[in-house]
Amino acid sequence: MIQTTIPVQYKNEIYRYNVEWLEFDDLSLMTGDTLTAWRPNLKQKLNWVFGNLRPRICLVCGEPFGVFDMHEGILSRNDVRGWKGTKKLLIMSELNCIPLHHSPCHMDHPPSREAAWEYQMEFYGRDLLEQWYLSLPFRVGPPRLF
Numbered sequence: 720m721i722q723t724t725i726p727v728q729y730k731n732e733i734y735r736y737n738v739e740w741l742e743f744d745d746l747s748l749m750t751g752d753t754l755t756a757w758r759p760n761l762k763q764k765l766n767w768v769f770g771n772l773r774p775r776i777c778l779v780c781g782e783p784f785g786v787f788d789m790h791e792g793i794l795s796r797n798d799v800r801g802w803k804g805t806k807k808l809l810i811m812s813e814l815n816c817i818p819l820h821h822s823p824c825h826m827d828h829p830p831s832r833e834a835a836w837e838y839q840m841e842f843y844g845r846d847l848l849e850q851w852y853l854s855l856p857f858r859v860g861p862p863r864l865f
């Protein structure tokens with residue numbers, strides 16, 4: 720697992736914020752229980768981040784959200800459909816997942832991956848986002864950088 724800390728400014732305070740994500744090598748170390756818990760844990764983390772460090776505003780419609788869907792924004796499950804087994808879990812990262820209203824935002828108007836990239840870059844910065852993206856096990860290199 721890669722762990723790194725970034726400074727985040729919110730409401731005139733600077734926070735030290737921990738970002739972590741799975742690497743390919745980590746997957747072999749994870750138990751079935753850990754894998755099952757990964758996505759709900761991620762959703763819990765997003766639930767905290769949006770409201771404490773990021774505004775709880777839907778990227779698609781600009782309105783506040785309460786309950787939300789996790790949208791795989793930069794890389795979709797379809798993008799990684801060729802990845803075997805648990806490898807697919809590597810896109811279940813806060814760097815990739817964006818909270819949206821279930822309907823109509825997620826269902827009918829999901830943001831483009833470019834919009835998702837820009838949105839995530841505002842918070843995490845380009846260096847971190849690229850570090851995550853380039854850590855993914857694309858067989859012939861990532862489709863593209865943004």
Ligand SMILES: [Zn+2]
Pocket residue numbers: 777778779780781782819820824
């Ligand atoms: Zn919305």
